[in-house]
């Protein structure tokens with residue numbers, strides 16, 4: 695029987711599982727842990743690339759990333775890479791992946807491949823806890839509004855400091871023209887989580903560009919207020935990577951932030967993203 699340790703802030707570690715040979719009951723246990731705790735961690739795993747792909751397929755269809763460099767032999771795997779002479783990392787700000795899609799990805803399974811001697815931790819924060827802790831007035835506002843999301847400013851040809859147009863990311867990010875083509879989705883500001891039904895705040899500072907029906911300045915102010923609220927330490931867990939570590943997060947329940955504090959060292963992670971479901975508003 696596997697054991698679960700729930701962390702302060704967000705997330706849970708599941709022990710006693712070999713991710714290469716999960717029973718259906720273990721898959722269900724991981725899925726329900728995601729739905730309740732947002733991110734699941736595993737230690738001491740021995741997944742090769744094919745095992746990683748097989749694991750992801752137990753949870754849904756693999757989403758092949760349009761913007762990150764792919765693994766040379768396995769296009770399902772995105773390479774999250776920072777070389778010793780790169781200054782900036784990928785994902786080094788609070789965000790959730792794929793909120794710019796109409797059906798945002800369920801989440802990603804990240805496997806540590808090449809770690810710096812120290813640093814390179816990933817922070818996660820809970821959108822369940824962040825929503826629960828809002829005051830009644832802000833809860834009511836969020837429950838009754840939708841927001842627009844976009845990838846244009848992050849990955850498009852006009853990207854401001856992150857996309858392919860920035861030489862710092864050459865070879866690591868690409869396909870800016872595809873980002874330009876994406877039609878911006880509108881999502882509820884609070885969703886009923888597709889697995890657990892729990893209300894989760896679904897706004898993020900990286901890809902949410904405005905609240906529908908609210909003027910742009912006011913909208914930016916509210917998004918910033920929510921950002922400051924949701925990044926408080928009480929909702930956060932800092933995950934320290936070790937060889938064999940695996941993190942599986944649910945984009946609909948957590949944000950993540952990759953620390954960039956290992957200058958001069960290489961860090962390579964393999965990421966597989968799994969398709970999501972249509973999102974529905976939490977009941978007001």
Ligand SMILES: [Fe+2]
Pocket residue numbers: 785789790791950
């Ligand atoms: Fe990310």
